[in-house]
Amino acid sequence: MSNSSLVIGGAFSSPYSMKMRAVLRYRHIPYRWVLRNSKWDDLPAPPVPVIPVLAWPDGKGGYRDVMVDSSPQITRLEKEYSNRSLVPQDQALAFIDFLLEDFADEWVTKIMYHYRWTYEDDIEKAGQLLPLDQNLQLPEAMHTKAHDFIIKRQVGRRAMIGSTDSNTHILENSYMDTLDILEQHFQSQEFIFGDRPGRTDFALYGQLKPLLWQDPTPMAIAVKRAPRVVNWVQRVDDLSWWEINGNEGWVTLEALEETIVELLHEAGKTYAPFMIANYEALKSGSDEVVCEITRSEYRQAPFKYQAKCLQWIREAFDNLSSTDQARVEECLSGTGCENLLV
Template structure:
C-alpha cells in the first residue's frame, strides 16, 4: 500500500492520484493532512510526497511515474513503441513545466481567483478551526503566492502568451476528445496524466473554469473522466494498427506548441544560466515573455536530449519528420 500525501489544489498531486487510480495500484489518498513529516523525508519539500510500502518517501511526479513502471508492470502508461514513448514524455514535460504557468497565472492574477482559491486552499489544509483562523491563514497564503508571480513567470505582462498558448492547446483537445478520449489509442499514457494535472485546476478556479466551461465544454468534461480511469481497459494504437498507425492530429498541434514556445523557453533559460544572467526573454506567438532563470529546467532539456539520443535509428526515422515539422528536432540534436 502506497500513501499519496497531496492536495486537491496541487496539479501534481491530482496527476499522481489519477495515475495510481488508472493503474490500480493500491494506495491511500492523504489529502490536506499535516504533511510536515512527509515533507521532512524528501530533499525538495514539495507535494505530492509518496510513502512507499517499505516506509521510504519520494516525490517529483515524473521520476515517481517511471519508478512505478519499474515496480508494477500491469497497465503501463508508457507506450510500448519507443517513438511514441518519447513523444508522450515530451508532452508530459511540456505540461509539467509550461502549462503549469496557466494554472498559476489564472489562480493568482485576478482578485476573484485570489480570494476564492486562497480561502478554499486554507479550508482544505485546516479542515476546521473556525472561519477567522481559516481566512487569516488564507490571507497569508495569498500574499505569499501573489509575491511569487514574477519568479515563476506569471506576471501580468507575460500572461497574454500564457493565455494564448492555453487556448490553443485546449482548442486541439476539444477537437480531439469528441472522437477519442486518449492520445495513443484507447488507453491513457503519461501525456494525458501530465496534461490533466495542470488542466484539473483550470476546471476549478473561477476565471479559468468560466473560460473552459464556455469555450471548451467537452475538454472540461474530459477532466472528470481522466480523474478516474480505473475501469478503462484499452489498447495502444500500435496494437490495433501496427507500428505505422497514424498519430492523432492533436499530437501535431501540441508538439507545435512545444516547438514554438516550450523549446525556445528551455533554450533561452539554459543560455542565460550559462552566461551568468539572472533573467531571459523570448517572443512566441508574436507575444513577449520574460522570467528569471530556473536551474531545474536545464535538467529538463538535458533529459529530453538524452531520451532522444537513446532512441534507435528506426524510432528516430519515424518521428524525426514530425519533430522537424513542429520545430522540436534541432533542440533534440543540440544544434
Template sequence: MSYQLIAAPLSLYSGKARGYLRWKNVGFTEVLSNAEVYKDVILPRVGWPVIPVLITPDDQTVQDTSDIIDYVEKCEPGPSVYPDGPVQKLAALILELFGDEWLLISAMHYRWTYNEDFAYQEFGNTAFPDLPKEERYKQGKARAERFKGSLPFLGITPKTAPAIEASYEAFLRAFDAHLAKHDFLLGSRPSIGDFGLLGPLYAHNYRDPASGDKMEKIAPRVADWCRRAHAPQHALAGEFVADDQIPDTLVPILKMFAQEQLPILKDSLADLQKWVDDNPDTKELPRLTGFHKYTIGGVEEDRAVFPFCLWMLQRVLDHLQSLTGEDQTKAHKLLREIGAEDLINMKVEPRLKRENFKLVLA
C-alpha cells in the first residue's frame, strides 16, 4: 500500500501537504474527504473532523501538516525541505508559522468576502459529489457555516477588512519582488516555509476565482509560484542558496512576521499561562483559551486566542534554542535585523505537545 492523503481541493492545509508530497516524490493516493469518509475514516481515526489526514503504508494515522511533513521527512529518502543551514532553517520555520497561522486571516477574509458562492458549491462538491449541482450547493452552504462563522474569531470584521487587504497586498508585492530573483523562498529548492505559505496562498487565494484574479494582477510571479509549489514538474530538485545566506528580498517578508504576527504570539503565550493558572487540573487545551485585542494596519479588533499557534512557535524556538556559538550569533543577528529579537528569550512555558491529535500540556 502507498500513502493515502485524505484531503480536498478547497482545503487550505490539504494544499500544503499535497504540494509537499509531490515535491518529495512520495507515492500517494488522494482520497476525497466526502461526508462518508469523514464518518467512516476521519472520525474513527482522528476523533474530530479535520483534513488533511495521512494514512501511512503501515496503516498509521498522521494529522497536522507539520507532523505529516516531519513523518515523511523521517521515513523517505531524498533531499529535505529543512535547510541544513541553521539560519535558513530558522527563517523557513518562521515562514511556515507565518503561512499557517497568519496568512490564514487573509485567506479566510477573501474566501468569505469575495468567493462565497463558489465556496458553498465547493463544500457541497466535496461532501456529496454524487448529488445534483443545486443540492450540492445547498448541502455545501449548510456545512460551510462553521467555517464562515469563524471569521470574527479570527478578528476578521468590517472594521479590519481594509487593513487585512492592505496587509495582504503588501505581502503579495514583497513576495512577487522576491520571486523575481529566486524560484522559492530560499533558493531553487522549496523549503518547509514554502509549503507553509502554500496553504493559504493556493487553495484560497489562488484557486478561489476572485482571489486568483487579484493574485494574477498584483503578483503574477506568486501565482506562478503557486503552480510550481503545488504541482512541481521536477521532484526533489533544486538547492538552497549557498552559505546559509538569507536573500535580501526575504527580509521585508520576515519583517511582516515580526510586526504583524509576533505580537499575537506574545499575547497567546500570556493567555496560555493565565489559562493554566485558571485550570490547574486540565491537561487538554481548548481550541480557544480566551480573547484579546490585536492590531492590523493600525486598526484594533477583538479576536480569539488559539493556543495551537504556540505549538508552531515552539517548533521555531526549539530550533533557535538548539543553536550555539557562531550559528547562534548569526541567528540572533537575523532576528534583530527583522525586529523579532523578542524570540531570543521567549519560551513556550508550559511546553505543549500533540497527543491523540489534540493539543495538551507536555
C-alpha cells in the first residue's frame, strides 16, 4: 500500500466524497481513494465521523493529520498546491464562487437527500447499493440487514434535513428551477464562471451526481428537462483532461452571464432565507427554524454547522477590500443574497 500520497476516504453515493474526488482529479493532485470502513481503510478517526476524510501522510507509513468538511479541505489544498487552482484571483469573483459553493453544499443537498429518501424506487436503490461500498463480498443475510438498517436510519433523518411533506413542494420546485437555469447556462457555457471550473462547479457536481446520475426519480426528471446538465455532471466527474492556461479562463464579475445572476436569485429565494433564519434560531435558542421561501412557510430544526457556514461567508466578505465589497454588493443587489451579508 502506498502511503506517500494524500488519501481520501469516502463512499460512491456520498455527494461530498464525489465532490472532493473530482477536485483532486481536476487539480492533478496525486491521491489514493479508499472506501471508508472497507478492508482498505487505514485512516485514523477524524474529529467528526463524517465523510469524506482527507488524510496527509507523515512519511513514516502513518498520517500526519486528517480533516473533514469539503470547503475547508479545498481551501487547504489551495494553500498547498498552486496549479489548476479553483479560486479566481479576482477576490470579488472568488467570493461569489464561495457563496454559490455554499448554496450547493447546504441547500441543494436538501433536495438530494429528499429525493433519495422519499420515493420508493430511490430508497430501494440506495438501500441495495450503499452497504456494498464497505464490502463487495457482503454475505446475503448481512446485506439484507444493512439494507434495512440504512433505510430506517436515513428515512428517519429526513425531517432533520427539511424533507417533510409540507416542505416537499419548496424543495422540488427549487430542483426544477435550478435545472432550468443550468440547462440554459450550458447552452452557451462550459462551466459556471467561464472556461474553467471553480468551487461552485464541484459543489454542484457533488449534489447533482446523485440526483442526475444515480437516483431514479430525479434522474428521469433531469433527462427530459435538462439533458445538458446530465452530460455536464458526467464531465465534471473527471476533468483531469481539461486544459488550463495559468490563471486564465475566468469570466469577469462585471460580465457575469445572466443565467448566473438567475442562479443567485434562486439562492436568494431559498438558501438565503433559510440560512439567516437558521442562524437566528440558534442565536435565540429556538428549536425550530421557520422562514418564508417563495411565499410558503418552510420549517425544520436548526442546524449548527449551517450557522458556521453563514459566519464563514460573512468573514470572507469582511476580509474583502472596500472596492471589492462594493463590487460584490452591486452583483448581489436585488438577488436576495445581499441579505446574507448584514
